[in-house]
Amino acid sequence: MKMLDLDTRLEFLPLTESLARACGAAILALNADSEWETWTEKELLADFPRKWDLSMLVMRDGVPAAFGICSDKGGGVMHLHHFIVGRQNRGLGIGALFLARLADRGARAGLARMTLKVHTFNEGGIRFYRREGYEILEQSNGYYLMGRTIAVVED
Numbered sequence: 486m487k488m489l490d491l492d493t494r495l496e497f498l499p500l501t502e503s504l505a506r507a508c509g510a511a512i513l514a515l516n517a518d519s520e521w522e523t524w525t526e527k528e529l530l531a532d533f534p535r536k537w538d539l540s541m542l543v544m545r546d547g548v549p550a551a552f553g554i555c556s557d558k559g560g561g562v563m564h565l566h567h568f569i570v571g572r573q574n575r576g577l578g579i580g581a582l583f584l585a586r587l588a589d590r591g592a593r594a595g596l597a598r599m600t601l602k603v604h605t606f607n608e609g610g611i612r613f614y615r616r617e618g619y620e621i622l623e624q625s626n627g628y629y630l631m632g633r634t635i636a637v638v639e640d
């Protein structure tokens with residue numbers, strides 16, 4: 486795997502509704518090459534339980550590089566609805582760092598598990614999530630539901 490330069494500055498920011506409105510175009514641009522899901526501002530801003538307490542944005546050297554949209558599914562489950570690392574930032578380890586940050590945020594918000602859906606044909610995505618400790622829980626409509634236990638990482 487390639488590595489991030491040691492002087493790269495990564496910031497993991499809470500993605501609030503006002504930040505999503507302010508950076509909407511740059512966030513949606515990260516999703517531009519997604520062949521399976523087109524996203525508009527409407528999807529980005531759609532309301533879900535605790536979405537604006539759980540979602541995050543990654544800035545690389547001051548520029549949006551990745552985003553993760555999450556919500557509280559009930560029953561102690563945080564669901565990751567959408568997870569994208571921008572094309573030119575993939576394969577550098579940012580996705581792994583970011584997924585861990587999202588899980589930590591969910592655990593600090595009192596949630597016990599994280600789930601996500603991935604297309605059964607997205608082999609790279611499935612390999613990535615497995616490596617990060619996610620297991621396949623069920624399969625339906627061309628997707629796997631994957632999940633893992635999340636826990637607070639003490640500072």
Ligand SMILES: CC(C)(COP(=O)(O)OP(=O)(O)OC[C@H]1O[C@@H](n2cnc3c(N)ncnc32)[C@H](O)[C@@H]1OP(=O)(O)O)[C@@H](O)C(=O)NCCC(=O)NCCS
Nearest residue numbers: 568569570574575576577578579580581603609610612613
């Ligand atoms: C899947 C994804 C979030 C991983 O983020 P990342 O920062 O590239 O991940 P890391 O650098 O921490 O790990 C790299 C691993 O991610 C996976 N991966 C999937 N697609 C990839 C891509 N286009 N480029 C690089 N790695 C990719 C591979 O398993 C890769 O490991 P490998 O080198 O052994 O094949 C990111 O590649 C992405 O946004 N892909 C497009 C959208 C998507 O598939 N989202 C997930 C399903 S909702």
